[in-house]
Amino acid sequence: MQPFSGDPVNFSIIQTYRFQASEICPSFAGCLINLEFIMIHITFPDGNVREYEAGVTALDIARSISEGLARNVLTAKINGEVWDATRPINLDSNLELLTWNDPEGKATFWHSSAHLMAEALEALYPETKFGIGPPIDMGFYYDIDTGDRQITLEDLSLIEAKMKVLLEAKSEYQRREVSKKEAISYFNEKQDPYKLELLNDLKDGSITFYQQGNFVDLCRGPHLPDTSKIKAIKLTNVAGAYWRGDEKRKMMTRIYGITFPKQKDLTEYLEFVEEAKKRDHRKLGTELELFMFSERVGAGLPIWLPKGAALRSRMEEFLKNEQLKRGYAPVITPHIGKKELYVTSGHYEKYGKDSFQPINTPREGEEFLLKPMNCPHHCEIYSHKPHSYRDLPIRIAEFGTVYRYEQSGELHGLSRVRGFTQDDAHIFCTPDQLKDEFLGVLDLTKLVLNKLGFDNYTAQISLRDPENKEKYIGSDENWEKAEQAIIDATKDVGLETVVVLGEAAFYGPKLDFMVKDALGRSWQLGTIQVDYNLPERFELEYIGSDNASHRPVMIHRAPFGSMERFIGVLIEHTAGKFPLWLSPEQYAILPISDLYLDYAAIVQEELAALGLRGTIDSRTESIGRKIRDTELRKVPYMLIVGEKEQTTAQVSVRRQGEGDKGNMTVKEWADQILAEIK
Numbered sequence: 001m002q003p004f005s006g007d008p009v010n011f012s013i014i015q016t017y018r019f020q021a022s023e024i025c026p027s028f029a030g031c032l033i034n035l036e037f038i039m040i041h042i043t044f045p046d047g048n049v050r051e052y053e054a055g056v057t058a059l060d061i062a063r064s065i066s067e068g069l070a071r072n073v074l075t076a077k078i079n080g081e082v083w084d085a086t087r088p089i090n091l092d093s094n095l096e097l098l099t100w101n102d103p104e105g106k107a108t109f110w111h112s113s114a115h116l117m118a119e120a121l122e123a124l125y126p127e128t129k130f131g132i133g134p135p136i137d138m139g140f141y142y143d144i145d146t147g148d149r150q151i152t153l154e155d156l157s158l159i160e161a162k163m164k165v166l167l168e169a170k171s172e173y174q175r176r177e178v179s180k181k182e183a184i185s186y187f188n189e190k191q192d193p194y195k196l197e198l199l200n201d202l203k204d205g206s207i208t209f210y211q212q213g214n215f216v217d218l219c220r221g222p223h224l225p226d227t228s229k230i231k232a233i234k235l236t237n238v239a240g241a242y243w244r245g246d247e248k249r250k251m252m253t254r255i256y257g258i259t260f261p262k263q264k265d266l267t268e269y270l271e272f273v274e275e276a277k278k279r280d281h282r283k284l285g286t287e288l289e290l291f292m293f294s295e296r297v298g299a300g301l302p303i304w305l306p307k308g309a310a311l312r313s314r315m316e317e318f319l320k321n322e323q324l325k326r327g328y329a330p331v332i333t334p335h336i337g338k339k340e341l342y343v344t345s346g347h348y349e350k351y352g353k354d355s356f357q358p359i360n361t362p363r364e365g366e367e368f369l370l371k372p373m374n375c376p377h378h379c380e381i382y383s384h385k386p387h388s389y390r391d392l393p394i395r396i397a398e399f400g401t402v403y404r405y406e407q408s409g410e411l412h413g414l415s416r417v418r419g420f421t422q423d424d425a426h427i428f429c430t431p432d433q434l435k436d437e438f439l440g441v442l443d444l445t446k447l448v449l450n451k452l453g454f455d456n457y458t459a460q461i462s463l464r465d466p467e468n469k470e471k472y473i474g475s476d477e478n479w480e481k482a483e484q485a486i487i488d489a490t491k492d493v494g495l496e497t498v499v500v501l502g503e504a505a506f507y508g509p510k511l512d513f514m515v516k517d518a519l520g521r522s523w524q525l526g527t528i529q530v531d532y533n534l535p536e537r538f539e540l541e542y543i544g545s546d547n548a549s550h551r552p553v554m555i556h557r558a559p560f561g562s563m564e565r566f567i568g569v570l571i572e573h574t575a576g577k578f579p580l581w582l583s584p585e586q587y588a589i590l591p592i593s594d595l596y597l598d599y600a601a602i603v604q605e606e607l608a609a610l611g612l613r614g615t616i617d618s619r620t621e622s623i624g625r626k627i628r629d630t631e632l633r634k635v636p637y638m639l640i641v642g643e644k645e646q647t648t649a650q651v652s653v654r655r656q657g658e659g660d661k662g663n664m665t666v667k668e669w670a671d672q673i674l675a676e677i678k
């Protein structure tokens with residue numbers, strides 16, 4: 001079926017002699033006859049082994065199991081490498097069939113859709129020159145050059161329609177190995193400078209073309225078996241993008257799209273996008289006046305407005321109180337440190353070149369860095385006096401602001417910034433105390449997540465690669481102890497976990513909380529990390545019960561992670577309807593007319609005395625208008641006051657999104673709210 005294979009020597013022999021089993025080739029006699037009957041062993045992920053004739057494809061194998069499976073197979077992993085499901089397998093191999101449920105399956109699906117879009121573009125605009133068309137997190141794009149003809153949003157529906165017409169042909173994606181010479185002459189004839197430039201970097205013997213319908217692309221693949229798998233298409237955006245990301249090169253047109261194997265999936269996706277747009281923290285953050293950015297202050301440096309600052313302070317207060325109860329000692333350290341501090345910690349090596357550059361002082365050779373991490377300062381705090389094992393564990397906590405230079409293209413609202421505050425703490429303990437300390441941190445992190453309204457989370461535990469132990473610093477014994485401590489601690493608190501081997505940092509194992517938001521998106525928030533490296537670099541010590549000196553183990557932990565990022569996620573999770581204890585405005589008093597402004601002020605004073613926050617809408621608007629506006633501001637409670645309320649010392653209560661809750665005295669309402677917050 002395939003014109004060429006990835007293993008040209010073996011395959012061309014099989015191809016030639018497949019149907020000539022009885023023929024004896026004079027030069028290769030025995031070997032060729034054997035080849036015809038070569039059986040290979042295919043090992044499945046569950047360890048099962050089956051025998052197939054050489055030249056079998058992943059799709060054939062799927063079919064031999066069930067037709068249903070074959071229909072779902074998009075691509076396959078052969079010995080760890082993703083291949084076309086239609087590519088012949090000639091040697092014993094490990095095989096994993098990939099479907100829409102696998103990330104590689106989706107990537108192949110979307111990349112193949114980019115080829116389909118290119119086919120449509122070429123059919124509609126024959127002059128189009130093509131750059132690259134990779135899959136992305138959600139969907140795909142293709143960078144193209146259409147010369148003087150600009151593609152705009154209005155053109156997308158036409159391109160989409162053409163793609164749908166092309167789908168009817170159910171074209172196979174055919175892989176073909178070509179020589180560099182042939183490839184160059186093809187694109188020379190086509191006058192496509194971009195493909196020619198890409199070809200420049202490729203080695204002869206490693207070049208493949210893929211063709212579906214009339215469209216031929218230079219591509220290493222893999223691709224879907226054919227276009228019939230693509231059932232729903234949406235082209236989503238047009239943007240400009242520099243060729244090869246270089247601002248000195250040509251500005252190409254980038255067309256984004258997404259496709260699905262079912263129409264229903266596309267409908268759900270579009271609904272999800274709409275909802276995510278409504279909840280975008282950048283939009284809500286502006287509407288609710290929580291934070292802002294200023295070009296004059298600098299991109300990526302969030303500025304907290306009064307309501308946002310109040311919200312954030314409440315979160316910090318909550319955690320500070322919890323930490324005090326749990327034996328953490330708050331400290332405060334400067335925003336900068338001498339360059340040598342970060343050379344000692346190793347952070348200079350990691351962040352120095354690609355981040356903010358040193359601050360020079362009038363003194364020759366003196367250099368300071370904005371701190372990229374709080375840990376080095378805390379190590380200095382640990383070592384400012386000698387410690388005995390009796391002092392441990394020592395828990396040092398600080399809401400420390402750190403600065404890291406992110407590329408401007410990477411900046412995104414509160415999620416990717418250049419300055420952010422970590423709810424940081426470092427625990428210095430003995431190896432034997434690790435498990436208890438982990439339990440304590442897990443308990444605190446769970447409390448934080450639950451208090452903020454996240455109840456759907458799991459943990460990812462990253463351990464060492466057992467095959468590659470020399471990559472890591474610290475003794476074998478300590479690693480084993482720490483890894484076991486983490487696993488045991490998560491079991492003790494009943495936390496659902498995924499263990500990933502080889503994902504640990506070189507200096508220690510870690511645990512990350514993966515939190516699902518209201519839209520089902522996963523976020524990595526909160527982290528706990530064991531560290532054998534910094535105690536070594538800073539030569540931290542304690543005197544053990546044996547009177548000898550030992551290195552403490554260091555734990556870095558931050559339940560919120562970054563306050564900025566966490567609040568960004570919280571805004572999107574709650575759509576701006578924060579838990580009542582956090583709400584910048586827990587209630588708004590809406591007087592029916594100016595006549596009741598004085599009574600409104602009395603109510604507000606009574607509530608303020610009970611620690612409840614709210615405002616009075618004193619505008620001369622109708623009550624209907626006031627209710628609508630307050631709903632939009634997502635204020636949880638409205639307290640309407642008029643003649644009846646004033647004479648009975650009551651308020652008429654409305655709950656945001658729920659409506660009328662009836663009349664009650666101010667005290668009754670306050671008691672209810674205080675109970676809700678608890």
Ligand SMILES: [Zn+2]
Nearest residue numbers: 210219220221
């Ligand atoms: Zn491709």
Ligand SMILES: [Zn+2]
Nearest residue numbers: 374375426556
């Ligand atoms: Zn740290």
